[in-house]
Amino acid sequence: MRVTRAKVAEHRRSILSSASRLFRERGFKDVGVAEIMQASGLTHGAFYGHFRSKADLADEACRDACAEGLERWLSSADLSDILDRYLTPAHRDDPASGCALSALGAEVARQSPELQKSYAEGLKSFIAAMERHMEDGTPEARHRQALSVLAAMVGALTMARGVAGGDPELSAEILDTVRREIRDYFGA
Template sequence: MPFTAEHKQKTRQRIVECARELFNRRGFNDVSIDEIMQRAGLTRGGFYNHFKAKEELYAEAVSLYMHFDPSQHWEGVRFDPTCSETIGRQMVEAYLSAAHLQDVEGHCPLIALPADAARAGPGVQRAYRCLVENMAQLLASGMDDEEGCKARDRGLAVTALCVGGMVLARTVDDPAFAEELRCAARALALELIGAAG
């Protein structure tokens, strides 16, 4: 008896979620299709019923983060995307939170995968760009256009500050210094979006 479309979709989602976690932990090259499928409770042969290649799965795993709700994954993080006047502050506080820093498998692919994305093909790079643009747009949506600065430019700059701050905090060997980096990036990002305090 053939599987229903709903079953196929749920299976695909399970594969993407397992792949996202593994890619975040170890990167694109160090994760095999066999490992992804084993983690999803499936056989390697089933992979090709859903994806043409590992890179296609990788692009989808990156794109998955556009629908990520930090308040459902990280304790103490509040995020309500319907509250447009505070969306920038909420995003900065969630993105630059200690919970996000400590969640290796659940963190944003912008933090985990920049070197992989730079070496990847066009599908992955497009997914990565869309994620950057989405984050910058959400950050810019709540900004006042003060001092002649364009909100989009400030949104892009705050995105770069958030991602860069977390990349550095994740890579240093001193937890106290990592926390100092995270907090400094958070304070400046909040100031740039006009949400200091």
């Protein structure tokens, strides 16, 4: 029985979605192809009809996760809206559905140059999206501000996740403090 093109595209989308979620939740090394395919509702054998390798899938899943997050940012009314959704305990506690920049950052540093390039492209897109919310100065100044705010946000989320189980109060303090400081500085 032949599978329609629409069904092939649906299967590929399911694989990408499962991989993106699992990679953000547990990292590239701790997730196998068999697990991704099972989460997709497909057989392990079907994998190679869609991707050449796990590395190929990881690259596409990284791009997919960045695009998903960017879509949410672009729908945000302003910087305050982004801060209120990003620097929260709910986002901290759900890396599988959250920001790829934070969830995959340390992982990407140990991956192929191709995957690092995809991550860099995603990062540049987030910086450009953040620049829309920077109102003062030259385009270069807005770019520097956007980069600084994004680095503070991703860093805060990463640190808050790192201590959430061992010191929940510190985790909450990190999120609250960085959110307030950015808001105060930019009047958001």
